[in-house]
Amino acid sequence: EAEESESAARVEALRLDADVRDARINELVAMLDTATDGVVTVDERGRILSLNKTAEALFGYDQREVTGELFTLLFAAESHAPALDYLEGLKGGGVASVMNDGREVVGRVRQGGKIPLFMTMGQIAEGTDRRFCAVLRDITAWKKTEGELVEARKAAEKASAQKSDVLAKISHEIRTPLNAIIGFAEVMAEERFGPIANERYKEYLRDIHQSGGYVISLVNDLLDLAKIEAGKLDLDFVSVNLNEIALSTVSLLQPEAQRGRVVLRSGLSPKLPPVVADQRSIRQIVINLLSNAVKFTDAGGQVIISTALGDQGEAILRVRDTGIGMDDKEIALALEPFRQVPTTRRAGGTGLGLPLTKALVEANRAAMSITSVKKEGTLVEITFPPQRVLAGEVGGGGSAEGRRESRTPAHRCRSSSAKR
Numbered sequence: 001e002a003e004e005s006e007s008a009a010r011v012e013a014l015r016l017d018a019d020v021r022d023a024r025i026n027e028l029v030a031m032l033d034t035a036t037d038g039v040v041t042v043d044e045r046g047r048i049l050s051l052n053k054t055a056e057a058l059f060g061y062d063q064r065e066v067t068g069e070l071f072t073l074l075f076a077a078e079s080h081a082p083a084l085d086y087l088e089g090l091k092g093g094g095v096a097s098v099m100n101d102g103r104e105v106v107g108r109v110r111q112g113g114k115i116p117l118f119m120t121m122g123q124i125a126e127g128t129d130r131r132f133c134a135v136l137r138d139i140t141a142w143k144k145t146e147g148e149l150v151e152a153r154k155a156a157e158k159a160s161a162q163k164s165d166v167l168a169k170i171s172h173e174i175r176t177p178l179n180a181i182i183g184f185a186e187v188m189a190e191e192r193f194g195p196i197a198n199e200r201y202k203e204y205l206r207d208i209h210q211s212g213g214y215v216i217s218l219v220n221d222l223l224d225l226a227k228i229e230a231g232k233l234d235l236d237f238v239s240v241n242l243n244e245i246a247l248s249t250v251s252l253l254q255p256e257a258q259r260g261r262v263v264l265r266s267g268l269s270p271k272l273p274p275v276v277a278d279q280r281s282i283r284q285i286v287i288n289l290l291s292n293a294v295k296f297t298d299a300g301g302q303v304i305i306s307t308a309l310g311d312q313g314e315a316i317l318r319v320r321d322t323g324i325g326m327d328d329k330e331i332a333l334a335l336e337p338f339r340q341v342p343t344t345r346r347a348g349g350t351g352l353g354l355p356l357t358k359a360l361v362e363a364n365r366a367a368m369s370i371t372s373v374k375k376e377g378t379l380v381e382i383t384f385p386p387q388r389v390l391a392g393e394v395g396g397g398g399s400a401e402g403r404r405e406s407r408t409p410a411h412r413c414r415s416s417s418a419k420r
């Protein structure tokens with residue numbers, strides 16, 4: 001009797017166990033049906049065992065109709081091979097099963113029509129009864145957004161190219177007549193074909209000449225900026241002696257520095273080798289930086305231009321001033337075309353200098369960095385990477401001999417570097 005009741009208890013326990021397990025399974029099935037991804041289970045030959053509710057809705061099949069069919073039934077012809085490949089890879093248990101990061105496939109719905117899907121497969125049962133599941137995510141919306149983004153980017157690039165093109169044309173059109181204005185003002189100011197009677201007229205001529213010069217430098221900056229943007233700036237990469245350019249620019253700006261009672265001096269490394277760069281743009285870079293430093297430094301301040309050879313073999317050009325300085329926000333602003341930091345002093349200029357300088361630096365494969373502290377000063381560093389430094393040739397003295405020798409390596413990279 002005792003035995004009987006014992007086995008009855010055991011049966012009861014097993015029944016309870018089975019109930020718990022059933023409940024758990026139903027729970028899992030319900031969860032799978034709630035999932036927004038389609039889930040399809042297949043045997044190792046790829047025959048469909050089950051579809052969750054989402055998969056049924058996605059493809060328009062009832063699970064019972066497709067059980068036993070190859071799962072490629074659910075895919076467009078072009079995705080049959082990739083889907084079977086994927087399954088084979090998992091079965092092989094090699095790299096493919098470890099590096100399992102899913103793939104895009106094209107689904108085929110019963111009523112006709114295709115849907116882009118992202119499929120991830122995995123093994124769910126091993127041994128003689130191997131089974132796999134495929135999780136299928138409808139990526140229609142994502143694909144649509146992706147397509148729109150690609151279109152939008154193409155349109156923006158086209159618009160930007162057109163803008164640069166128009167800017168380049170206009171600049172060119174302005175420059176031609178402006179050269180006539182400047183040239184003839186010069187001829188008249190020099191009274192080459194006879195004297196000008198009234199002193200006032202001479203004064204006006206100087207104004208015309210000066211204003212013309214200002215407009216042409218503005219137009220040149222604009223043209224350069226447009227060309228750089230369009231990747232059409234003509235750079236002539238040769239061996240460039242940074243020390244020489246620094247010295248000549250210091251002399252050029254010395255009068256302006258003296259007028260503002262700013263000490264302008266240089267500290268050049270005699271060991272500095274020449275760099276591969278475009279002579280004209282380096283000159284323009286140094287002029288822009290030095291003129292900014294002088295312009296934004298109050299009387300009694302200092303501006304120093306220096307060069308150095310870095311530890312990694314890079315060539316560095318530094319322009320340091322003890323001027324009004326900028327905070328980080330102002331630096332960002334200063335680097336935008338036509339933007340000037342609303343400083344206390346009205347300094348003139350158009351706000352094109354710095355963005356153009358940065359673009360020119362980058363077109364020369366160098367890097368520009370600005371560090372600045374308000375009321376303390378600013379340091380601008382131009383760094384030429386070692387690949388752009390003609391090692392073994394000391395350019396400090398600027399001997400003609402050294403420059404001629406360095407022609408060869410400099411010219412070699414000329415054609416490939418002309419475009420951005």
Ligand SMILES: Nc1ncnc2c1ncn2[C@@H]1O[C@H](COP(=O)(O)OP(=O)(O)OP(=O)(O)O)[C@@H](O)[C@H]1O
Pocket residue numbers: 288292293296321323324325326334335339340341342343347348349350351352353354355378
């Ligand atoms: N060394 C500096 N110290 C402090 N502020 C500076 C310095 N260099 C540039 N800035 C700030 O950045 C702004 C932009 O400089 P940028 O050279 O582009 O224009 P600009 O000198 O005003 O005019 P442009 O150079 O076109 O004649 C300046 O107006 C100034 O406010």
Ligand SMILES: [Mg+2]
Pocket residue numbers: 288291292349353354
């Ligand atoms: Mg400037």
